[in-house]
Amino acid sequence: MSHAIVACHMQYASTTSDENTRIIFKEKIHVDKVEIRLVRLPLKEPFETSFGKIDSRLIFLVSVEADGLRGWGEVVAAEEPRYSYETVGTAFHVIRDFLGPALMSQPLASLSELARCFAPFRGHNMAKAGLELACMDLLARMTNQSLSARLGGTRSRIAVGVSLGIQPRPAQLLERADRYLSLGYQRIKLKIKPGWDVDILEEVRQFHPDILLSVDANSAYTLDDKEHLKRLDDFNLLMIEQPLEHDDLLDHAQLARELATPICLDESITGLRQANKALEIGSCRMINIKVGRVGGYLQALAIHDLCYSKGVPVWCGGMLESGIGRAHNIALASLPGFTLPGDISASSRYFARDVIVPEVDVAPDGTVNVPCGSGLGFDVDLDYIKHCSETVEVLNRKNAKP
Numbered sequence: 088m089s090h091a092i093v094a095c096h097m098q099y100a101s102t103t104s105d106e107n108t109r110i111i112f113k114e115k116i117h118v119d120k121v122e123i124r125l126v127r128l129p130l131k132e133p134f135e136t137s138f139g140k141i142d143s144r145l146i147f148l149v150s151v152e153a154d155g156l157r158g159w160g161e162v163v164a165a166e167e168p169r170y171s172y173e174t175v176g177t178a179f180h181v182i183r184d185f186l187g188p189a190l191m192s193q194p195l196a197s198l199s200e201l202a203r204c205f206a207p208f209r210g211h212n213m214a215k216a217g218l219e220l221a222c223m224d225l226l227a228r229m230t231n232q233s234l235s236a237r238l239g240g241t242r243s244r245i246a247v248g249v250s251l252g253i254q255p256r257p258a259q260l261l262e263r264a265d266r267y268l269s270l271g272y273q274r275i276k277l278k279i280k281p282g283w284d285v286d287i288l289e290e291v292r293q294f295h296p297d298i299l300l301s302v303d304a305n306s307a308y309t310l311d312d313k314e315h316l317k318r319l320d321d322f323n324l325l326m327i328e329q330p331l332e333h334d335d336l337l338d339h340a341q342l343a344r345e346l347a348t349p350i351c352l353d354e355s356i357t358g359l360r361q362a363n364k365a366l367e368i369g370s371c372r373m374i375n376i377k378v379g380r381v382g383g384y385l386q387a388l389a390i391h392d393l394c395y396s397k398g399v400p401v402w403c404g405g406m407l408e409s410g411i412g413r414a415h416n417i418a419l420a421s422l423p424g425f426t427l428p429g430d431i432s433a434s435s436r437y438f439a440r441d442v443i444v445p446e447v448d449v450a451p452d453g454t455v456n457v458p459c460g461s462g463l464g465f466d467v468d469l470d471y472i473k474h475c476s477e478t479v480e481v482l483n484r485k486n487a488k489p
């Protein structure tokens with residue numbers, strides 16, 4: 088562990104209980120309005136993974152209001168159930184018909200209380216996270232703190248990498264790798280699948296022998312591919328992310344025993360219990376934390392604290408979020424255990440125009456500033472959001488004062 092990390096450790100009060108001030112609300116929050124909104128943002132270029140290709144992102148924004156203030160969150164689900172079973176459509180239904188009314192049914196004093204209020208509804212972590220994130224932004228705004236400060240963040244800048252989708256030809260991948268390295272990104276992650284792995288790595292390593300390089304398979308392989316996956320050990324990779332089934336821990340543990348390259352889990356870690364088990368049985372040596380996948384900050388912080396206490400590196404994943412989700416990711420990645428560059432690129436990597444002002448920018452040293460302003464620390468561009476909205480629904484608390 089470096090000196091810088093040890094210094095952070097001393098300042099960081101790591102606990103997952105309600106005692107932790109970062110998750111206690113100063114006053115009870117009683118949400119009286121929830122707005123759910125689908126906003127279509129075109130992508131500058133298609134993004135392809137082992138499970139498919141998208142040309143635009145249907146962004147799911149959530150806002151909650153209480154005491155005249157408004158907090159913003161984002162549901163990271165996609166339009167099709169490929170990365171996870173949740174979709175924009177299921178999240179809309181679950182928030183409108185179950186989680187939204189449950190949230191507004193009582194005043195809440197902590198994120199744990201909020202989690203208990205959502206607990207009767209099984210699964211649907213991304214829908215839950217969207218609301219929880221919005222409540223956390225609202226809370227930070229109420230106490231006039233930055234989200235990062237509220238969560239216990241210790242960094243003023245975070246290191247970032249870029250995720251490069253599968254391309255029609257290797258030359259296009261190499262061009263993008265050059266482009267993002269010259270912009271300063273500290274790590275390149277390549278999406279891989281059978282037929283787009285070893286050969287591609289050979290090409291990239293030929294031109295960039297020393298860069299921080301990782302691969303992400305999004306569950307495209309099985310244990311039968313073990314011998315093939317062992318060939319990835321030749322490329323000095325930082326990690327192999329989620330090579331096997333999305334809900335499997337045992338097969339990953341078996342594969343991990345045969346590979347020199349560390350396995351990092353993403354899809355398989357849907358909460359603290361899975362993180363605990365995965366570390367216990369050796370399924371991975373690193374964890375990609377996404378607030379959406381694990382159901383919100385309460386779980387994300389608990390996984391962070393667990394990994395931090397064990398010296399397991401974590402990093403913040405991305406889901407092609409708009410600036411609102413991106414701002415939440417920046418706040419999370421400012422915690423001390425996030426020692427590896429996250430998938431938090433500049434707004435301009437994906438979108439011609441983002442929904443926040445200023446947009447997220449990556450400095451030439453491959454870092455992103457952690458804003459100090461209240462809440463998200465960015466202004467929400469409501470006019471642009473309205474301009475791009477496809478669907479809006481407002482839920483009101485029944486007995487709210489007018």
Ligand code: NPG
Binds near residue numbers: 250353404408431
């Ligand atoms: O920069 O936000 C980003 C994208 C990072 O590759 C990325 N995300 O599997 O981690 C992933 C992947 C993803 C994107 C998954 C969209 C699901 C939807």
